Amino acid sequence: EAQVTQNPRYLITVTGKKLTVTCSQNMNHEYMSWYRQDPGLGLRQIYYSMNVEVTDKGDVPEGYKVSRKEKRNFPLILESPSPNQTSLYFCASAGTDRTDTQYFGPGTRLTVL
Amino acid sequence: GDSVTQMEGPVTLSEEAFLTINCTYTATGYPSLFWYVQYPGEGLQLLLKATKADDKGSNKGFEATYRKETTSFHLEKGSVQVSDSAVYFCALTPYNFNKFYFGSGTKLNVKP
Numbered sequence: 001e002a003q004v005t006q007n008p009r010y011l012i013t014v015t016g017k018k019l020t021v022t023c024s025q026n027m028n029h030e031y032m033s034w035y036r037q038d039p040g041l042g043l044r045q046i047y048y049s050m051n052v053e054v055t056d057k058g059d060v061p062e063g064y065k066v067s068r069k070e071k072r073n074f075p076l077i078l079e080s081p082s083p084n085q086t087s088l089y090f091c092a093s094a095g096t097d098r099t100d101t102q103y104f105g106p107g108t109r110l111t112v113l
Numbered sequence: 114g115d116s117v118t119q120m121e122g123p124v125t126l127s128e129e130a131f132l133t134i135n136c137t138y139t140a141t142g143y144p145s146l147f148w149y150v151q152y153p154g155e156g157l158q159l160l161l162k163a164t165k166a167d168d169k170g171s172n173k174g175f176e177a178t179y180r181k182e183t184t185s186f187h188l189e190k191g192s193v194q195v196s197d198s199a200v201y202f203c204a205l206t207p208y209n210f211n212k213f214y215f216g217s218g219t220k221l222n223v224k225p
Binding site for chain 1: 117149156157158202204211212213214217218
């Protein structure tokens with residue numbers, strides 16, 4: 001089954017404790033992306049990757065890091081989480097054709113205390 | 114910069130009513146336009162898309178037409194069902210396909 005998986009689905013942590021949210025896709029997609037969803041703001045893009053070893057900033061990259069060492073994986077790293085990073089996070093993947101559908105993961109609910 | 118503006122919700126309708134959710138955009142060149150739907154507790158899934166001016170995207174009774182003259186991509190459905198209750202997002206990707214921009218989402222509640 002074609003899918004995007006994220007782990008963990010729920011995470012409660014404390015300020016400053018480094019964490020990683022994993023994302024994996026099995027569709028051989030070149031394009032992968034991270035979004036955060038906040039009430040009233042919709043989805044905002046954090047980082048995206050056009051292919052292995054190619055990453056770029058979205059609209060809200062501050063406080064986040066990503067890496068793309070393999071095509072299927074695109075982890076999101078919060079080196080020193082802060083309460084304003086409490087949010088619902090989605091990973092997505094797509095082919096590189098501009099009309100391609102983005103496939104979204106189920107989301108990770110992160111709370112930073 | 115590029116952006117998407119959609120009508121605020123929530124929108125509450127009775128079953129079989131006509132639905133319109135407005136979406137307008139700002140972009141250079143010719144972006145591709147999308148409507149995504151999010152059911153409670155789930156990720157987003159593509160509802161329909163249009164890639165050039167005057168294209169009409171359609172799926173599951175929903176339609177939207179890419180209007181470049183009014184920079185709009187309004188979502189319509191002739192007769193909504195309770196199962197259509199969800200949050201709907203309008204989105205665009207620019208002609209050179211690097212970023213995606215989403216609207217703030219419109220929550221639809223359909224009552225029996």
